[in-house]
Each structure stands twice: as structure tokens, then as C-alpha cells.
Amino acid sequence: MSRFRRRIMGLLCLALSILCGCSVRQTSVEYVIGVSLANLQEQWRLVLKDELEAEAEKYDGVRLVITDAAGDSEKQESDVERLMSYGIDLLIISPSDVEALTPVISRTYEKIPVIVLDRAMEGYDYSLFIGPDNDLIGRQAGKTVLELLAEDGISGASVLEMKNNSFASESRSAEFVKTVSESGIATRSIDLPEATRDCAEDTLLASPELLEGIDVIFAHNDYMAYGARLALDKLGISGIRIVGLDGFSGENGGLQLVEQGAIDATVTCPTGGTEAIRYAVDIMNQVSGIPKQIILRSHRIRPDNVTDYQKESRITGKPSVIRVGYAQIDEESHWRAACTDSIRQAAKDFDIDLTMEFTQPLVEEQTRLVQKFIDQDMDVIVVSPVVAEGWRPVLEEARKAGIPVLLVDRMVDEEEEMYTSFIGADFEEEGRRCARWLLHELPGQPIRVLELTGTEGSSPAQSRKIGFEEVIDGEPECEIAYSACGDFSREEGGRVMQEYLEEHNWDIDAIFAHNDDMALGTLEIMAEQGIRPGMDVKIMSVDGTSDALVALQAGKVNCVVECNPLLGPQLMKAITDLMQGKELPLRIITDESVFTKDTPRSQFQNRKY
Numbered sequence: 001m002s003r004f005r006r007r008i009m010g011l012l013c014l015a016l017s018i019l020c021g022c023s024v025r026q027t028s029v030e031y032v033i034g035v036s037l038a039n040l041q042e043q044w045r046l047v048l049k050d051e052l053e054a055e056a057e058k059y060d061g062v063r064l065v066i067t068d069a070a071g072d073s074e075k076q077e078s079d080v081e082r083l084m085s086y087g088i089d090l091l092i093i094s095p096s097d098v099e100a101l102t103p104v105i106s107r108t109y110e111k112i113p114v115i116v117l118d119r120a121m122e123g124y125d126y127s128l129f130i131g132p133d134n135d136l137i138g139r140q141a142g143k144t145v146l147e148l149l150a151e152d153g154i155s156g157a158s159v160l161e162m163k164n165n166s167f168a169s170e171s172r173s174a175e176f177v178k179t180v181s182e183s184g185i186a187t188r189s190i191d192l193p194e195a196t197r198d199c200a201e202d203t204l205l206a207s208p209e210l211l212e213g214i215d216v217i218f219a220h221n222d223y224m225a226y227g228a229r230l231a232l233d234k235l236g237i238s239g240i241r242i243v244g245l246d247g248f249s250g251e252n253g254g255l256q257l258v259e260q261g262a263i264d265a266t267v268t269c270p271t272g273g274t275e276a277i278r279y280a281v282d283i284m285n286q287v288s289g290i291p292k293q294i295i296l297r298s299h300r301i302r303p304d305n306v307t308d309y310q311k312e313s314r315i316t317g318k319p320s321v322i323r324v325g326y327a328q329i330d331e332e333s334h335w336r337a338a339c340t341d342s343i344r345q346a347a348k349d350f351d352i353d354l355t356m357e358f359t360q361p362l363v364e365e366q367t368r369l370v371q372k373f374i375d376q377d378m379d380v381i382v383v384s385p386v387v388a389e390g391w392r393p394v395l396e397e398a399r400k401a402g403i404p405v406l407l408v409d410r411m412v413d414e415e416e417e418m419y420t421s422f423i424g425a426d427f428e429e430e431g432r433r434c435a436r437w438l439l440h441e442l443p444g445q446p447i448r449v450l451e452l453t454g455t456e457g458s459s460p461a462q463s464r465k466i467g468f469e470e471v472i473d474g475e476p477e478c479e480i481a482y483s484a485c486g487d488f489s490r491e492e493g494g495r496v497m498q499e500y501l502e503e504h505n506w507d508i509d510a511i512f513a514h515n516d517d518m519a520l521g522t523l524e525i526m527a528e529q530g531i532r533p534g535m536d537v538k539i540m541s542v543d544g545t546s547d548a549l550v551a552l553q554a555g556k557v558n559c560v561v562e563c564n565p566l567l568g569p570q571l572m573k574a575i576t577d578l579m580q581g582k583e584l585p586l587r588i589i590t591d592e593s594v595f596t597k598d599t600p601r602s603q604f605q606n607r608k609y
């Protein structure tokens with residue numbers, strides 16, 4: 001937006017404020033953020049709007065222009081177009097129907113930054129997505145129901161699930177039902193026309209037979225849970241447990257209802273409004289390292305933790321210098337070297353006392369190192385877990401010691417409560433991107449793939465494979481004909497190729513390498529056999545290291561999916577936020593590109609690894 005228009009907008013906002021009798025702040029408008037909300041009927045959206053406005057108040061030069069689509073996708077599309085006509089600098093949108101709104105979001109993203117809230121959209125045509133993990137929320141609700149039934153000594157129970165046929169509700173319900181049915185719990189689900197207290201109360205009063213044989217009610221928000229409570233009281237029914245969702249503070253919010261015993265538990269579902277404004281300001285100020293997705297943490301709230309949950313700061317007494325112990329994997333790839341350098345440099349930039357130690361790629365060695373950091377009473381412990389299994393005991397030790405553990409680069413196969421946050425890539429999406437490129441490059445023909453897998457048991461190797469197979473599963477003529485572990489190393493990648501050539505006649509159309517180093521390790525060996533890499537065989541790899549991009553520009557590699565190792569700044573900012581008492585997101589997912597022969601040359605310049 002031009003400065004002139006910004007002045008006009010500022011005067012308009014000023015005039016509107018005076019007309020509405022609002023307090024008038026004489027400031028120039030630096031940024032106008034358009035906010036397109038799905039509706040302002042649901043309580044969750046009202047809380048979202050309050051959070052957005054409260055956070056925006058903290059930035060003098062920021063103005064919000066908020067629209068309410070009243071649940072109508074067509075209206076929301078025209079709301080976005082109207083906001084664009086005002087010349088907004090950035091759009092925050094909480095879509096009513098994410099499929100219907102995807103085209104207008106993509107079109108808007110071509111012109112200005114877009115932050116999508118709450119409901120993830122297909123593809124990546126946005127600057128940043130902030131939302132909850134709805135599958136996790138469903139599992140947490142299921143786990144809570146099982147705990148309540150165990151406390152009551154009830155087996156073979158029945159649950160009445162009160163949903164509100166929304167996008168989030170479906171994914172939460174699927175995971176909820178899966179979680180409780182594994183314990184033999186039967187679920188009767190009903191969709192309410194409105195996700196409100198009155199609708200829930202009226203539904204149960206009108207059809208009390210819905211409650212026959214029911215031991216627990218799981219309502220997909222705390223207002224419906226409260227309505228269920230009122231109905232049970234009016235019907236004179238006791239002994240039925242009630243679990244809600246959202247966990248807001250305030251009058252009749254889930255936290256108060258749990259405190260008062262009106263409901264037995266809730267699972268929090270933060271709106272992301274505060275984070276949206278903070279990141280919007282960073283994006284407009286062109287701060288580097290903005291992630292692609294922020295997945296917010298949800299908590300299971302019971303009477304025994306509702307008070308602690310509401311305490312402002314989770315970390316008390318910020319130390320003058322933050323001491324961080326980092327258990328890093330010994331260098332096995334160029335990616336690792338770049339990651340280590342980024343962490344070290346960022347620690348200096350953020351003035352954090354970093355003790356980074358390396359171990360052999362063995363979980364026993366890494367967990368011993370983490371135990372050492374616990375014994376040294378580090379303020380924060382960071383791990384790049386070499387494999388996903390085997391972490392629970394030492395994570396329990398860290399939790400008992402009150403030391404937060406952040407996962408960087410790789411994930412562990414443990415419950416979300418066992419770690420504070422994960423910073424890294426969406427490995428499954430990286431695998432999907434390789435497969436999508438391959439099917440686009442070799443359409444409608446048989447494709448035999450040789451797969452070079454990364455370190456066995458590591459989350460990138462597991463998840464890249466899952467993502468790749470998910471996409472090719474729908475293509476009967478595309479198959480992984482041979483798969484072997486190259487341990488993410490160039491030498492091992494070459495060994496796998498050597499062995500394949502010794503044992504087979506060449507019959508491979510494409511190579512899917514879980515990282516660049518393994519792909520690069522195959523090139524010379526194939527060339528010695530007269531196989532032209534990139535021509536006779538298509539080669540896809542993951543990371544985006546400089547050597548791979550050189551090979552791509554030389555036509556020897558065809559598709560390089562980025563896996564950004566430069567995680568240092570995001571890690572150190574997260575640690576700083578944590579030590580200031582802010583709650584960290586459950587996952588911070590990095591922004592990544594795909595490089596092919598069609599990628600503009602400019603994108604190959606100024607790369608830092």
C-alpha cells in the first residue's frame with residue numbers, strides 16, 4: 001500500500017474512531033492488516049477476534065480491518081476481495097470452508113502475505129499456517145475419557161459424542177473414536193445444528209433417550225458441554241461424566257466449568273490470534289526465518305491442573321545467561337554440517353551459552369548425553385534424535401528435573417506431552433513432493449523406482465517413505481522396485497548403487513534418495529556403467545545442499561526438495577521466548593522449496609548451505 005493511501009487509511013481509521021467514540025491514538029498507520037473471519041457466532045471466533053485485537057493494540061503502527069463472513073463462503077470470498085481493494089498489507093484469514101476459499105487465498109497470496117488460521121488448506125499457497133493439531137485433540141479427548149472411566153471403574157462404557165459437523169470436528173471425532181474404541185468403548189455420535197449451549201441443552205431435553213446407557217458425554221466445545229450439564233441437571237440424571245473442548249478462560253469458559261465441577265475435563269484449543277499478529281508484524285518487517293506452519297499445543301485440563309494451567313509464566317526466574325545443552329548427531333552429511341553451523345552462530349547472536357556435543361548415531365549414546373545435561377542442570381536441552389524410538393526414559397527424567405526438551409531436525413515416537421516443541425520439516429510432505437514431481441515428469445508410463453533410504457528408524461527416513469508411497473499408491477504402474485539403506489551418507493549411497501548394479505541388469509527409471517548425499521554418491525558409479533544420471537534415470541533427492549543444486553543445474557539430478565538445515569535462528573528465538581514464559585507451539589515447521597530445471601536461476605543464488 002502506498003504511503004499516501006496509508007495516510008488516507010490512517011485518517012479514515014481516525015475518523016471512524018472519533019465517530020464511534022473510541023479512544024483515539026494519534027499515530028501514523030504503518031501497516032493495515034485485513035482479517036477475514038469465518039463467523040462471529042461461534043465463541044471460539046469471538047475469542048480469536050479478541051486475541052487479534054488485543055495483540056494488535058501493542059503495535060502502534062498496526063491497524064486491523066475485520067470482516068465477518070457469517071459462515072458464508074461466498075461472502076467470505078467477497079470480504080477478501082473488498083479488503084484487497086482497501087490496499088491492505090497482509091491478510092489473516094480463518095476460512096469457513098477451506099476448499100471453497102483456497103482459490104481466493106491463492107490469488108491473494110500472489111499479491112500480499114497471507115496467514116491462514118485454524119483450518120489448513122491443501123497446498124502451500126500461503127505465507128504461514130497457524131492452527132491446532134486436530135487429530136491430537138481427538139486423541140487427547142479420548143485419553144481423558146478413558147482416564148475418567150478408569151477412575152469410575154467402568155468397563156464396556158458408552159459415550160455420547162456431540163459434534164458440530166465442521167472440518168475440525170470430523171478429524172477430531174475420527175481420532176477420538178479410534179482411541180476409545182481400542183478400549184472397547186462404544187460411541188454414539190450426533191451432529192448438532194448449532195455448536196451452542198442452548199442447542200445442546202434443548203437437544204438432550206427433547207430427546208432424553210439419547211442418554212440411555214451413557215457413561216460419558218464428549219462435547220466438541222465447552223459451550224455444548226455446559227448445555228449438556230444443564231440438561232442433565234434438569235432431567236435429574238447424575239453419574240454421567242462430561243468432557244468438553246476449547247478450554248477458554250472467562251464466564252462459562254471451559255476452565256471455569258472444570259474449576260466449578262460443572263464439567264469433568266476439557267482439552268484446550270488455542271485460537272492462534274496472538275501468534276498471528278506477532279508473525280504478521282515480523283513478516284511485514286521482513287524478518288527472516290518465518291516458518292511455514294505453527295502447530296499450537298493443546299492441553300488436557302482436569303481439576304488437578306486447571307489452576308496451574310492458568311498461571312501466566314511457565315518458566316519462573318529467567319536466568320541472566322541461558323544455558324543450553326544440545327545433543328547433536330555426529331556429522332554424517334553436508335546437511336548436518338550446515339545445521340550445526342547455524343545452531344552455533346545463532347547461539348552467539350542470541351547470547352546463549354550453548355554446549356553442543358556430538359555422539360555416534362546411537363540412541364544409547366544420545367540419551368546418555370542428555371542425562372549428563374540433566375545432571376548439569378541445563379536451562380534447556382535440545383536434541384536432534386538420531387532415531388525415533390527409545391526416548392521415553394530420559395525424557396521422563398528431564399520432565400522430573402523440570403528441564404524443557406526441544407526437538408530440532410528430527411522427531412521422536414513419543415506422546416506430545418514428552419517434549420516442549422519440535423522445530424524442523426514436514427518430512428512426509430518432502431516425500432510427497434518427490435513423488436508428485438516424478439508422476440508429473442513421467443506421466444502414464446511404468447516407473448520402477450530405486451529408493452535410497454536414510455538412517456533406519458530415523459523420522460526423516462520413515463516419513464519421507466510414507467509421503468512418497470502415499471502419492472504413488474494411486475499409480476499402479478509406479479512402484480518402488482528396490483529399496484536399501486544408504487544411511488544418509490554419500491559413501492553408503494554409492495555402495496547401494498554398486499551392489500544393485502552387480503546383482504541386476506539396469507532396469508530402473510528413477511532414483512528416490514532420502515537425501516542429497518546419497519543421491520550424489522550414485523552419480524559416478526552409474527556414469528562408469530554408461531548410465532547417464534538425470535537423463536537415462538530421473539533422480540530426486542531431499543535437502544537442497546549446494547552440491548546437489550550444482551548437479552541439478554548440470555542436469556545430473558532432476559528434482560531437489562529442500563529440507564532447510566538453517567534452524568538456528570528459529571531454535572534460539574524459541575528458547576528465548578520459552579525463558580520469557582511464553583508457551584511454545586507444539587511444532588514449528590520450516591518453509592521449504594522445490595528445485596527443478598524450471599526453477600528461476602535467481603533462487604539458486606545467495607543460498608547459505
Ligand code: GZL
Pocket residue numbers: 332333334335336409410424425460488514515516517542543563
Ligand atoms: C533432516 C535430517 C536429515 C537430512 C540428511 O531433518 O535429519 O539427516 O535430510 C541428514 O541429510 O543426514
